[in-house]
Amino acid sequence: MVQLTQRLSMQLKQSPQQVLLSSLLQLPVLSLEQRIRMELETNPLLEMEMEEELEQEQEMELKAESNENDENDSQDKQDEIDWEEILHDQDSYEIHIPREKNPDVFERPEVFQETxxxxxxxxxxxxxxxxxxxxxxxxxxxxxxxxxxxxxxxxxxxxxxxxxxxxxxxxxxxxxxxxxxxxxxxxxxxxxxxxxxxxxxxxxxxxxxxxxxxxxxxxxxxxxxxxxxxxxxxxxxxxxxxxxKLNPKPGEGFIAYENNYVVPDLEVKSEDGEFKVYMHDWNIPHLRINNEYRKMMLDRKKTNKETRDYIKQRLESARWLINSIHQRRATIFRVMETIIEKQNEFFVGGPQYQKPMILKDIADEIGMDISTVSRVTNGKYVQTEWGVFELKFFFSEKIRTDEGEDVSNKKIKNLIKDIIEKEPPKKPLNDQKIAEMLKSEGYNVARRTVAKYREQMMIPVSRLRRRI
Incomplete structure (x- = not known):
C-alpha cells in the first residue's frame, strides 16, 4: 500500500560562488597565482591582460560599446538572459584590482647552491x-x-x-x-x-x-x-x-629541493603616523573576458544554441572567479586592518606588547564567520617592522593576572624562557618552582601549564638542562 508523508527539514548548502570564494580565501599569494594560471588554461573565456594594455583596452571598449547595435529579437530577449548587458558590465567581469608597486623590486640571477x-x-x-x-x-x-x-x-x-x-x-x-x-x-x-x-x-x-x-x-x-x-x-x-662541539645534524647547511622561504602576502608600513596595509600581489594576472567570445555571444545568427550554452557555462565560471578574487582581496584587507586596530601596541612597540586575541574578536568586529577569519589567517604572512609573522601569530589565549589584567600566553612563554635562561646551570629549576616564581610576579599559572608551554618551546625538563 502506497503512503504519502510530508517531512519538513532544513539544510545548509553553499552556492558554487561561496565554495569558490572559500577555496580562494585559504590560498596564499603564490598558490593563488598558480590557481589563476590553471583557470586561464582551462577556461577559454578568460585571458590575461598586461598592465600596459589596461588603459588602452578600456578606452577601446568604451568606443566599441557606443557603436554596437543590438540585433536580438524580442522573443529571444524574453526567453534568455541579456548577455550583452552582462558582457559589458565592467564592474562584474573585468575587475582590475589596484596594485601597490614597489620600485625596489628587481630580478637577481639565481645562484647555484649544491644540495x-x-x-x-x-x-x-x-x-x-x-x-x-x-x-x-x-x-x-x-x-x-x-x-x-x-x-x-x-x-x-x-x-x-x-x-x-x-x-x-x-x-x-x-x-x-x-x-x-x-x-x-x-x-x-x-x-x-x-x-x-x-x-x-x-x-x-x-x-x-x-x-x-x-x-x-x-x-x-x-x-x-x-x-x-x-x-x-x-x-x-x-x-x-x-x-x-660535534655536529649532531651533519646534513644541515645545504640547500634543500623544497623552497624554504616565505613570501609575505601583506606588508604593514607606518606612514604619517598611521599603519597602512599593502598587498604583495603584483604577479597576480589581470583577468578579462576574451573579445572573440564576446562577439560570438552577440552574433546570434552565426552562433548556434549549443555553443551559446557552452559559453554561458564558461562565462559564469569566469565571472565567479573574478568576483571571488576581488572579494578575497577585500576580505583579507578588512581582517588585516582589524588586526592592526586591535594589536596597535604590537605594531608600535614590538612583540612584547602583544595582547590576547581570539578569532572571534575579529569575526565579531568585521561581521563575518569565525571559519572565514580562520581561512584568511591560515598560511598567510605579513611583513612588519618587527619581522615576518604568520597572521595566526597575532591570536593567543589570555591569562588573567592578580590585578585583573588580561595578558597573552606568549608573554607567559617569554617569561618562562627568561627564567630558564637565568637559572643556575648546576641546579635547574623544575616546573613547580617556575610556576611559583610566576605566581610571585602576579601570574597565576599552574605547573601543568608551565610544562605545556615549555614543551611547546621545545625546552627539555630540568634534569636534561643540567650542566656541570
Missing amino acids: LTDHLLSQLNMTQMTPHEILIGEYIIWNINGVGYLSMDADTIAENLEEDVENVEKVLAVIQRFEPTGIAARNLQECLLIQLLEEENPNELAITFVRDHFDDFKNKRFEKLAKNLDISLETVKEVIEHIT
Whole structure:
C-alpha cells in the first residue's frame, strides 16, 4: 500500500560562488597565482591582460560599446538572459584590482647552491667502488634525510635491492666517512661516534663516553660517569665540552629541493603616523573576458544554441572567479586592518606588547564567520617592522593576572624562557618552582601549564638542562 508523508527539514548548502570564494580565501599569494594560471588554461573565456594594455583596452571598449547595435529579437530577449548587458558590465567581469608597486623590486640571477644529495653523489663517484657498489651507494644517499640521518636500516635496504646485508654495510661505512663526517648515521650515538673516530687525534675517553656509556651521557648522570670511569667531575666536564662541539645534524647547511622561504602576502608600513596595509600581489594576472567570445555571444545568427550554452557555462565560471578574487582581496584587507586596530601596541612597540586575541574578536568586529577569519589567517604572512609573522601569530589565549589584567600566553612563554635562561646551570629549576616564581610576579599559572608551554618551546625538563 502506497503512503504519502510530508517531512519538513532544513539544510545548509553553499552556492558554487561561496565554495569558490572559500577555496580562494585559504590560498596564499603564490598558490593563488598558480590557481589563476590553471583557470586561464582551462577556461577559454578568460585571458590575461598586461598592465600596459589596461588603459588602452578600456578606452577601446568604451568606443566599441557606443557603436554596437543590438540585433536580438524580442522573443529571444524574453526567453534568455541579456548577455550583452552582462558582457559589458565592467564592474562584474573585468575587475582590475589596484596594485601597490614597489620600485625596489628587481630580478637577481639565481645562484647555484649544491644540495646535500649532489654533494654526496659527487664524492661517491670519486671513490674506487665497483659500478654495482655505486648503485648501492646511490640508493643509500637518496634515503638520507635533510639533517643527514639514514631514514631506513641496512636490512630494509638490502631487502629492497635484493642484496646481501654485508655489502650494504660495507658501502654504508664508506659513505659515513664522506664530508660532512657523520653523515648517513642511523642514530645520534652512531653519528657522534663516527665523528670522534675520524678526528686527527681521537679522544679515547670521549669515544668511551659515547660508545659504552651513552645512556648516562644522554641523561646527564655526571656523578655516575665519574664513578664508573674513576675520573673527576672536572674531567667529565672537559669530555662533555669536547663532545658538544660535534655536529649532531651533519646534513644541515645545504640547500634543500623544497623552497624554504616565505613570501609575505601583506606588508604593514607606518606612514604619517598611521599603519597602512599593502598587498604583495603584483604577479597576480589581470583577468578579462576574451573579445572573440564576446562577439560570438552577440552574433546570434552565426552562433548556434549549443555553443551559446557552452559559453554561458564558461562565462559564469569566469565571472565567479573574478568576483571571488576581488572579494578575497577585500576580505583579507578588512581582517588585516582589524588586526592592526586591535594589536596597535604590537605594531608600535614590538612583540612584547602583544595582547590576547581570539578569532572571534575579529569575526565579531568585521561581521563575518569565525571559519572565514580562520581561512584568511591560515598560511598567510605579513611583513612588519618587527619581522615576518604568520597572521595566526597575532591570536593567543589570555591569562588573567592578580590585578585583573588580561595578558597573552606568549608573554607567559617569554617569561618562562627568561627564567630558564637565568637559572643556575648546576641546579635547574623544575616546573613547580617556575610556576611559583610566576605566581610571585602576579601570574597565576599552574605547573601543568608551565610544562605545556615549555614543551611547546621545545625546552627539555630540568634534569636534561643540567650542566656541570
